[in-house]
Amino acid sequence: MNSVIYHGPKKWFILAPALFILAAMTIYPVVNIFIVSFQDWNLLKSPEPKGWIGFDNYLRAFQDPDFWNSVGVTFIFTIISVTLSIIIAIAIALQLYPKGIYRTLLKACLIFPYAISPALKGYTWRFMLNPHYGVIDKIIGWFIPPLQDAVFLGTKAGALFWLAYTEIWGWAPFMALIFIGALDMIHPDVFSAAKIDGVNRVQMFRFIKLPLILPVLLMVTLLKTIFSVKIFDQVLTLTNGGPGQATETINFFIYKNGFKFFEMGYASAQSILLILLMVVFAAFYIKTVMKGGVDA
């Protein structure tokens, strides 16, 4: 909605504070790390950059197996957490979509896991997965006795899976809410008509519900992917990147280089590479949102 009530410098005046902060929080850091990424700078050795070294930081990243490890970890983590959270979210949505008192109550509380601080999520699961007194170990032990004392966070695959699981726990219920919203938008007559035509439950999902919520599903997948690539808090509190480097995601790797080793130049080069990766997702996301979003 555009108004014609005012055309003048004031329209820039009231936008100025926001633009100033926005510039300080986007242009300043990106330009800054872009410059630093071409410099030799370890903060422990000198408070100022030591000099220009061209593309050395970038070459170092490309030749660093640990950097590629973090790319691989982020990739696998993203695939697991995106796929599983969508499947579980759909399962929850299909169950809670029908009306009912208990279902309504449950729906109202579905936001809770998502609202919990990610750092706390990590610690909560680290506690529950402890091989000696962890409750999840115990429960899994009931069903699969050989796994009773399994050190889940001690194996590479286990740690990565449970890291993804903490994220799924937060996201699946939240995504389910979005899907329920999308299902609610479909006129109930559609379902009754299908029922009269003798459509069974599986067909109802495959040919009616799924196609109708597909735009929302794609949007949520994109959103979840972006958040998965950005994962950091839980990595630190659940596994601290371990065992070894099995759960070092890109963000964690940049954190380690920047704030444990204080390799500012190297961390900046990695950051630029990460931003380039994000730009690809951003383009798709912005395109959808600028079109006015997806109706759920």
Next chain:
Amino acid sequence: MSNFKKILQKLFSGLGLFVTTFFVFFPILWLSLTAFKQAKDAYSTSLFFDPTFQNYINIFSNPNNFGYLLLNSVIVAVITIIIAIPVASLAAYALSRFHYKVKNVLMIWLLSTQFIPPVVIVIPYFVLFRTLHLMDTRIALVLMNLSFVLPFATWMIKGFVDGLSITLEEAAFVEGCSFLQVITKITIPLAMPGIITTSIFILIQSWNEYLFALILTRNNAVTMTVGLNSLVTDRGVIWEQMSAAGILIMVPIFIFSFLVRKHFTQGLTLGAVK
């Protein structure tokens, strides 16, 4: 449909609801139970124990002093809201009501902030705050929080202002109201529910923030989420106190997120999903 099939279907949907409930709430339940356990019970999986408040007393006393961390979390969140809301409201009003040739560029710029990972933004600010002696201060945290809060708040409030009719503003303008009077006396009061909702979202995000506080604070400005780290000691993690601190972080957020649950999905996807 036969009776047997009906019973089977009921059983299945009941089981499904149980599994869902378990999946969603069990970790929260377990943390809540542990928070009231004595140390000896916390390291067993028993459901029966003598409840105690000792864990809360412990985290509020030396050396953890969660009272102070709680204060930091509250102050950082409140100041972030106080700065972000007026700035975001004005920007939202401008973007909703005025015509700019570069409006699309501005909107994309707002959205693009979601794609710069926080760890990237904090690198140059870490260096800057060191030189300015702003390390370990609450104001440094507030400034960093603005990086993700302001675009989000502007986008959200703009959504609410877009929904308001413009006729009243035009009438007031014709009656001789000044430009700022129109905003402060008409638009802002009408958009108040949206502004309050946005404030709650800012509170939630600032409260849960971890990375900036981890990197930029040491002693004076440590918030509760980072305070959790201090319960990881040389002799292991003090889980019963960790749980108590967890409850302290979790419960206020549950209350606030419950209040804005109608806007929850829209709020946290920046309006991408309506």
